Amino acid sequence: xxxxxxxxxxxxxxxxxxxxxxxxxxxxxxxxxxxxxxxxxxxxxxxxxxxxxxxxxxxxxxxxxxxxxxxxxxxxxxxxxxxxxxxxxxxxxxxxxxxxxxxxxxxxxxxxxxxxxxxxxxxxxxxxxxxxxxxxxxxxxxxxxxxxxxxxxxxxxxxxxxxxxxxxxxxxxxxxxxxxxxxxxxxxxxxxxxxxxxxxxxxxxxxxxxxxxxxxxxxxxxxxxxxxxxx
Amino acid sequence: xxxxxxxxxxxxxxxxxxxxxxxxxxxxxxxxxxxxxxxxxxxxxxxxxxxxxxxxxxxxxxxxxxxxxxxxxxxxxxxxxxxxxxxxxxxxxxxxxxxxxxxxxxxxxxxxxxxxxxxxxxxxxxxxxxxxxxxxxxxxxxxxxxxxxxxxxxxxxxxxxxxxxxxxxxxxxxxxxxxxxxxxxxxxxxxxxxxxxxxxxxxxxxxxxxxxxxxxxxxxxxxxxxxxxxxxxxxxxxxxxxxxxxxxxxxxxxxxxxxxxxxxxxxxxxxxxxxxxxxxxxxxxxxxxxxxxxxxxxxxxxxxxxxxxxxxxxxxxxxxxxxxxxxxxxxxxxxxxxxxxxxxxxxxxxxxxxxxxxxxxxxxxxxxxxxxxxxxxx
Numbered sequence: 001x002x003x004x005x006x007x008x009x010x011x012x013x014x015x016x017x018x019x020x021x022x023x024x025x026x027x028x029x030x031x032x033x034x035x036x037x038x039x040x041x042x043x044x045x046x047x048x049x050x051x052x053x054x055x056x057x058x059x060x061x062x063x064x065x066x067x068x069x070x071x072x073x074x075x076x077x078x079x080x081x082x083x084x085x086x087x088x089x090x091x092x093x094x095x096x097x098x099x100x101x102x103x104x105x106x107x108x109x110x111x112x113x114x115x116x117x118x119x120x121x122x123x124x125x126x127x128x129x130x131x132x133x134x135x136x137x138x139x140x141x142x143x144x145x146x147x148x149x150x151x152x153x154x155x156x157x158x159x160x161x162x163x164x165x166x167x168x169x170x171x172x173x174x175x176x177x178x179x180x181x182x183x184x185x186x187x188x189x190x191x192x193x194x195x196x197x198x199x200x201x202x203x204x205x206x207x208x209x210x211x212x213x214x215x216x217x218x219x220x221x222x223x224x225x226x227x228x229x230x231x
Numbered sequence: 232x233x234x235x236x237x238x239x240x241x242x243x244x245x246x247x248x249x250x251x252x253x254x255x256x257x258x259x260x261x262x263x264x265x266x267x268x269x270x271x272x273x274x275x276x277x278x279x280x281x282x283x284x285x286x287x288x289x290x291x292x293x294x295x296x297x298x299x300x301x302x303x304x305x306x307x308x309x310x311x312x313x314x315x316x317x318x319x320x321x322x323x324x325x326x327x328x329x330x331x332x333x334x335x336x337x338x339x340x341x342x343x344x345x346x347x348x349x350x351x352x353x354x355x356x357x358x359x360x361x362x363x364x365x366x367x368x369x370x371x372x373x374x375x376x377x378x379x380x381x382x383x384x385x386x387x388x389x390x391x392x393x394x395x396x397x398x399x400x401x402x403x404x405x406x407x408x409x410x411x412x413x414x415x416x417x418x419x420x421x422x423x424x425x426x427x428x429x430x431x432x433x434x435x436x437x438x439x440x441x442x443x444x445x446x447x448x449x450x451x452x453x454x455x456x457x458x459x460x461x462x463x464x465x466x467x468x469x470x471x472x473x474x475x476x477x478x479x480x481x482x483x484x485x486x487x488x489x490x491x492x493x494x495x496x497x498x499x500x501x502x503x504x505x506x507x508x509x510x511x512x513x514x515x516x517x518x519x520x521x522x523x524x525x526x527x528x529x530x531x532x533x534x535x536x537x538x539x540x541x542x543x544x545x546x547x548x549x550x551x552x553x554x555x556x557x558x559x560x561x562x563x564x565x566x567x568x569x570x571x572x573x574x575x576x577x578x579x580x581x582x583x584x585x586x587x588x589x590x591x592x593x594x595x596x597x598x599x600x601x602x603x604x605x606x607x608x609x
Contacts, residue, residue, distance in 0.1 A: 122279055123321035125308040127382045128338035133309075137334070141325045 005198060007174050008182040015090070015178060016158040019097040023105040023154045024147070026098075031109035050107070052100045061167025064096050068168060088170040093178070096164040104153040112146035113139070149213050156209045160202070232256070232386065232418050234276070238285025238295075242271050245442035247283075253437065253447070255386060255418035258408065260433035260450065262426060268442040269422045270318075273388045276420070277315045278308035289313075289386065314384030318391040320375040322363045328374050329359040335381040344383055344415075352414065353377040353407060369400030373407065380411065389421045393428060402608050405432055427607040430454060430475055431522050451475040458527065458561065458576050459554065472527035472561060474575045476504075477520050484508040489543070489601055492521060495568045502568055505543045506604035522606060527561065527578040529603035533596045534587060545598045548575060550591050553584070560584045564597060 034045060052060060067074045068087040078086040086092050116139060124138050140147070162180040169176030171185070179198055186195040232255040240247040247268040253259060263269045274280045276287060278294065287294045294311055296304040322331050332355075336346055350356055353373050358366065366374065372392050379387055389408075393401045409432055412419060423429050429436060429450070436453040438445040446456055454475040478492040481503065485491050490509050494502035506523065537545055548564035551574070555561075562577040562584075575597055589595065 119317070119319070119321050120323060122308070123315075123317065124323070124334070125279075126277060126313070126315040127335045127378065128309050128312075128340075129334075130307070130309050133338070138323060142323075 004173060004177075005179075005182055005194065008177050008179050011090075011174060011176070012159055012178040012180075015093055015097060016155045018094050019101060019158045020105075020151050020155045022094070022098050023101060024151060027102065027105040027150065027154075028109060031106045032113055034106070034110045035113035050103045053103050057100065057161070057163025058167055060100060061096065061164040064092070064099070064164065065168045068092050068095075087168060088172065088176060090175050093165050093169040093176050096168050097158045097161055100161060100164050101154045101157045104157045105150040108146045108150045108153065109143070112143040116142060145216055148216055152209055152213045156206055160206065233288075233290055234386070234420075235286070235288040236272075236276075238275065238283045238287060238297075240271060240275060240280060240283040242268055242442060247271050247275075247442040249444060251437065251444050251447060253420075253435075255420065257434040258412055258419045258421050258432050260429035260436040261420060261422040261439065262424070262429055262436055262453075263439035263445075264424055266441075267439040269424075269439050270390050272439065273315065273390050273420065273422055276386075277313055277388055278306060278311050279315075281305065312383075312385045314379035314382055314387040316372070316375050316379050316387070316389045316392045318394055320371040322366075322371060322374055322378070324363050327359070327363070328355065328361050328366070331363070331374060332359075332378050332381055335378045339381065339383045342383060344381065346381065349377055349381055352411065353380075367400070368396050369404060372396065372400075372404055376404070376407065376411070380415070380417070384417070387417050387419045389419060391422055391424070393423070393425075401428065405608055408432055426454065426457075426470060427524075430524055431607045451477065454524075455574055455576065458563075472576055472578060474525045474527070474530075475522075476524065476573070477522050478504065479520050490521075492523070492604075494546070494566060494573055495571050501547065502566075503544075504546075504604060505601045506606075507601055509606075509609045522608070523604050525575070525599055525603055525605070527576040530575065530577045530597050530599045532562065532577055532579060532583070532587065532589070533598055536596050537598050540598065541600075542598045543601050544604070545596050546575070548595060548597055550589055550593045550595060553589060553591060555581060555584070557581070562589065564595065 030049070034042060034049075037045075065087060066072060068078070069075045070079055070085060070087075075086045078084075078091075082091075086095075120138055120142070121134050124134050129137065159178075160180065161178070162184070165176065165178055165181060166184075169178075169181075171177050171181055179202060183195055183198040183202070186192070186198065234253040234255050236249045236251050236253065238247075238249060244266070245268065249272060261269045261272065271280060275283055276294070283295065284297050284299075286296045286298060289311075292306070293304050294306050322328075323334065326334060332346070332350070336342060350359070353376060355373060355377055358370060358374070363371070363374075376392070393404055396404065405428060408419070408421075411417065412432075421429065421433060433450045435448065436450045437447045438453060438457065445460070446453055448456070454473065457470050458472040460470075476492075478494065480490065481493045482491040485505075485508075488508045489505045490507070492504040492506070494504060509521075533545070536547075546566050548566045550562060551565045552563035553560060554563075558581045560579050560581055560583075562579060564575045564577065566573045566575060577597060587595075
C-alpha cells in the first residue's frame with residue numbers, strides 16, 4: 001500500500017508542477033494586462049479571476065465535469081483533438097487546477113506590477129530598451145520575489161486541492177489519484193495510521209513552503225539596518 | 232538641430248497648444264510656473280505622451296504625426312535617440328551605479344563616447360560600486376545624467392533635474408551641465424521653474440504659460456521681456472524683475488576683493504561693474520565672460536553723480552520707459568556707449584518717482600552695491 005501512496009505523491013507533484021508552469025505562462029500576461037488596464041471592465045475580469053477564492057470547489061468541479069463530458073463542446077473538441085476522453089483524466093485535473101489556483105498566481109503578480117508602475121519603465125525606454133528588453137531586464141528582476149511567491153502559492157494550493165479533483169478526476173491510481181484523495185480513502189477505510197502519515201507530511205510540506213515564502217518576502221536586513229541607522 | 236513642434240494635448244486644467252520651431256544649439260531653457268505644461272512638453276518630445284494631436288519633427292525625422300489628414304506616425308521612445316533626465320532620477324534599484332551606467336551603454340548602437348571618460352567627466356569614479364540607496368540626491372542626479380549621456384542621444388531633455396537638491400548640489404550639477412555641453416556639444420532642452428538656474432546656463436529661453444508659448448528668444452532678452460509681462464499672477468513668486476547680463480571679465484580680483492566686469496570697451500573706466508570677487512577656487516573660471524543679474528529692487532536712481540557714496544557701481548543711463556503699477560514703478564533705462572546698448576531695470580516707489588519727477592528721455596545715474604550683482608553659480 002505504501003507504493004500506492006508514493007504513486008499518489010508523484011501524481012500530485014506532477015500535477016502541481018505542470019499547473020504552476022502553465023499558470024506562470026498565462027498568468028503573467030494576464031496580471032500585466034490587469035495592472036495596466038484602465039477600463040471599467042477591469043473589475044469584472046478581476047472578479048472572475050478571484051472567484052475560486054470564494055466559490056466552493058465542488059461548484060467549479062461540477063461545471064467542469066459537465067463541460068469536460070463528451071456531450072458538451074469542450075469535451076468533444078478535446079476528444080477530437082486527442083482521441084481521449086477529457087473527464088477523469090490527468091489533463092482534466094491539470095485544467096481544473098489551473099482555474100482553481102489562478103488567483104494565487106495572478107494576484108501577487110498584478111499587485112507587484114501595479115507597484116512597479118511606469119517610472120522605471122519610462123526611464124529604461126528613454127535609454128533605448130524595447131518592450132521585451134524592459135520586461136526581462138527591469139520588470140522581472142525587480143518583481144522577482146512576487147514571481148517566487150506566486151509560483152509557490154500556486155504550487156502549494158494545487159497540492160492541497162481536493163473538491164475539484166474529486167468531481168472531475170475520479171480516483172484513478174497513477175492518473176488522478178492525488179495525495180488529498182488518498183488521505184480521504186484511508187480515512188474512509190479507517191486506516192488512521194496511513195492517514196496520519198499523509199496528513200502530517202502534507203501539513204509539514206505546506207508549512208515549510210509557506211515559511212520559505214515569508215522568509216523571502218521579509219524586508220531586506222541591509223535596508224532595515226540603514227533605516228535604523230538614519231533615524 | 233531643429234525641433235519643430237506643432238501639436239495639441241489635453242492636459243488639465245489647460246490644453247497644451249504648442250506651435251514653435253526650436254533651433255536647438257547649446258542649452259535651451261523652458262521656463263514656466265508649475266502647471267504651465269513644461270514637463271508635459273518634454274514628455275511629448277520624448278514620446279511618453281501618446282495622445283497628442285499634431286506633429287513633432289526632429290531635423291528630418293518625424294517623431295509623431297497624428298494630424299487628421301495624412302498618415303499617422305509614432306516613433307517609440309526607445310527609438311527616438313532622445314535622452315531624458317527625470318526630476319526623481321529613476322535609477323534602477325536592482326543595479327548598482329556601474330550597472331546602471333552599463334544598462335545605457337549596452338543599448339547604445341554607435342558608441343562613440345568613451346565609457347571611462349564620461350565617468351571621469353561626471354566625477355563618478357568613487358561611486359561606481361555603490362548601491363543606489365547609498366547615494367545622496369545630488370549623486371543620484373549625477374548618475375542619472377551620466378546614464379542619459381551614455382545612451383548617446385541626439386538631444387538631451389532635462390526635466391527639473393535640480394529641484395529636489397540643495398543649493399550646493401544644484402550649483403555643482405549646473406557646472407557639470409555646462410562642462411558636458413562644452414565637451415560633447417550635446418543639445419539640451421532644460422525645463423525649470425527657477426529663472427536663476429536657467430539664467431546661468433541657457434542660451435535661449437522658451438517661456439510657457441497656461442499651456443501656451445509666451446515667448447522664445449535669447450536668454451537675456453526673454454528675461455527682460457518677463458519684467459514687463461502684465462498678467463503676473465502666480466508667476467509673481469518666481470519672477471523677480473531684473474537685469475540679466477553676460478559681461479566680459481576685466482579683472483577677476485582687483486586687490487580690493489572685487490571682480491571687475493566691463494560693459495563695453497576694456498579701456499573705459501565709466502562702464503565698469505563691480506561685484507564681490509569670485510572665489511577662484513570654486514569658480515574655475517576659464518571663460519572670459521560672466522553671467523550675472525541685478526534685481527530691479529536693488530538698483531536706485533540718482534539725478535546727480537553720487538561721488539560721496541560707498542556704493543561702488545554707478546552708471547550714466549537714459550530713461551526709456553516708465554511703468555507705474557499701484558505704488559511700484561518699473562523704470563527701464565538704457566546704457567549706450569560706442570554703439571553698444573544695455574538695458575537696466577529699476578524698481579522705485581511711486582513716492583520716489585513723484586519726488587524726482589522722472590520722465591522718458593531723461594539722463595539719470597543708476598547706483599547699486601557690489602553685492603547686488605548676483606551670480607547663481609559662483
